[in-house]
Amino acid sequence: EDQVTQSPEALRLQEGESSSLNCSYTVSGLRGLFWYRQDPGKGPEFLFTLYSAGEEKEKERLKATLTKKESFLHITAPKPEDSATYLCAVQARNTDKLIFGTGTRLQVFP
Amino acid sequence: EPEVTQTPSHQVTQMGQEVILRCVPISNHLYFYWYRQILGQKVEFLVSFYNNEISEKSEIFDDQFSVERPDGSNFTLKIRSTKLEDSAMYFCASGQDYTEAFFGQGTRLTVV
Numbered sequence: 512e513d514q515v516t517q518s519p520e521a522l523r524l525q526e527g528e529s530s531s532l533n534c535s536y537t538v539s540g541l542r543g544l545f546w547y548r549q550d551p552g553k554g555p556e557f558l559f560t561l562y563s564a565g566e567e568k569e570k571e572r573l574k575a576t577l578t579k580k581e582s583f584l585h586i587t588a589p590k591p592e593d594s595a596t597y598l599c600a601v602q603a604r605n606t607d608k609l610i611f612g613t614g615t616r617l618q619v620f621p
Numbered sequence: 622e623p624e625v626t627q628t629p630s631h632q633v634t635q636m637g638q639e640v641i642l643r644c645v646p647i648s649n650h651l652y653f654y655w656y657r658q659i660l661g662q663k664v665e666f667l668v669s670f671y672n673n674e675i676s677e678k679s680e681i682f683d684d685q686f687s688v689e690r691p692d693g694s695n696f697t698l699k700i701r702s703t704k705l706e707d708s709a710m711y712f713c714a715s716g717q718d719y720t721e722a723f724f725g726q727g728t729r730l731t732v733v
Contacts, residue, residue, distance in 0.1 A: 554625075
């Protein structure tokens, strides 16, 4: 069964304190791995799609990496405005649907 | 920047009533989706729609649910005879192809 597990469930960081969020997955043939940011009461906001092991993508203070079993979202020198829940989702081959993890709730304190 | 628009933002309905949730996808997108998120739980796939027909649906998407693209801009989710357990945030998403999904801000459905 296709599955996504995210860790930690929650993460508290001081402003400027870099860290990484983990997304472990099992899928019957990966078509893509997606990262989203979700603010309370809002829809998921697209960040990245990664397609193959070794791929990396960056956006401002965020960098996503992918291996055959997991993805990391690295946050460099975070700011309070980076506080949100970060969602990981996988899409298997021959399917349209995204399978989401439960997310990592990130809080960045000034 | 183009975005997916959903209306209403919040809908309260009585158990057993029918509701229609509305979405305006990004204009040049061809793939359309509905997802839902029960409070405190994962985002769950409901249905995907391409070329004017359902391309995939989950076990959740039973006969109580239907989708429609009545014109060139709207995409709707109808829930017949709502149940208490249908209370959730419902998200519409769209993409140019099946490798992307841009989400709207959601409709919070409360069934009382």
